Amino acid sequence: MKWNMNWDAFSFANPWLLALLALLPVIAMLQGRRGAAAAVKFSSLQVVERLGKPRRVRAGGILTTLLLASLASFIIGLARPQAGSVISHVEASGIDIMLALDVSRSMLAEDFTIGNERANRLSAVKQVTEKFIEGRPNDRIGIVAFAGRPYLVSPLTLDHDWLLKNLERIQIGLVEDGTAIGSAIASSANRLKDRKESKSKIIVLLTDGDNNAGKVTPVTAAEAARALDIKIYAICAGSRGYAPVPVQDMFGRLVYRDVLVQVDEAALKEVAKIGGGNFYRATDSQSLEQIFEEIDQLEKSTIEMSQTKEYRDLFPWFVGAGLVLLGLHLLLGQTIWRTLP
Secondary structure, eight states: OEEEEEEEEEEESSGGGGGGGGHHHHHHHHHHHHOOOOSSOOSOSHHHHTTOSOOOOHHHHHHHHHHHHHHHHHHHHHTOEEEEEEEEEEEOOOEEEEEEEEOSGGGGOOOEEETTEEEOHHHHHHHHHHHHHHTOTTSEEEEEEESSSEEEEEEEESOHHHHHHHHHHOOTTSSOSSOOHHHHHHHHHHHHTTOTTOSEEEEEEEESSOOOSSSSOHHHHHHHHHHTTEEEEEEEESOSSEEEEEEEOTTSOEEEEEEEOOOOHHHHHHHHHHTTSOEEEEOSHHHHHHHHHHHHHHTOOOOEEEEEEEEEEOHHHHHHHHHHHHHHHHHHHHTTTOOOO
16 A cells, blocks of 8 residues: 655635635725824914825835735635645555566677667666566566576565666676576565465566576476466567677687577477466567567556545634734834824
């Protein structure tokens, strides 16, 4: 469950009372025409004419402003302004996904592209996997990387920011070389087996080679995963036949050599069939991205959302401000700006 607080909700319980604010300009206009009451009466206007044209003093204008401001605060307070919070309750579907990513040396083959530049298979896989993770914010996702043996990159988590940081750290050469596909499936299944509350448990296996390491065969691992009600999607990445792999020559220079990468597609198809999923072949970046999009659609998360609104009355603040302004108006009018009777 996720909670989303929104303190921007603002409304009035009695908005029709705000129409009274239209009376304030009328009061101000009438007050300006009437002017202040005479403080001293003269039998002749000749003395007053020497003072110039009659006008309102600055003090009177300030006092009138304070009075109008207090009236405006009282009117807004009567309209009952309310600041609210919108609480969103999000119920996730409970889909758990383990990503098993091949990091053997053959993943250095540069037969993919990122933008318009050539990229190795691992870089392309990491880029597409990142988009896949970002598109599933309500699912628990974990990562197992494997070469000659599997190792845990991240357990199942909803903290996808942390997950993506660990995905970025994946590189080739952290464990001995090889392609232990069966062990990777077994390790991923082991991370999913205790998740009894999950609506669906999935392994997305991505490799470019044939199983040549580990003590568990891919078929055996797939059968064990099926017994745990875990679905498997198998993706074979890379072009068929030879692929350019960067190596250093005897002078330490980086050169490319075409290396034959053996892939047992039949075994991967069997793994996907046993696991109740699908087998895919990605020969370039575009097809790899389309495959992840298809898996995303096949295993769509369902989200239930409800909203609760809570409001807090703000009228005491406006009434209090009106009282302060009115008190200031009376205080100044009876002290420093007091007029003679």
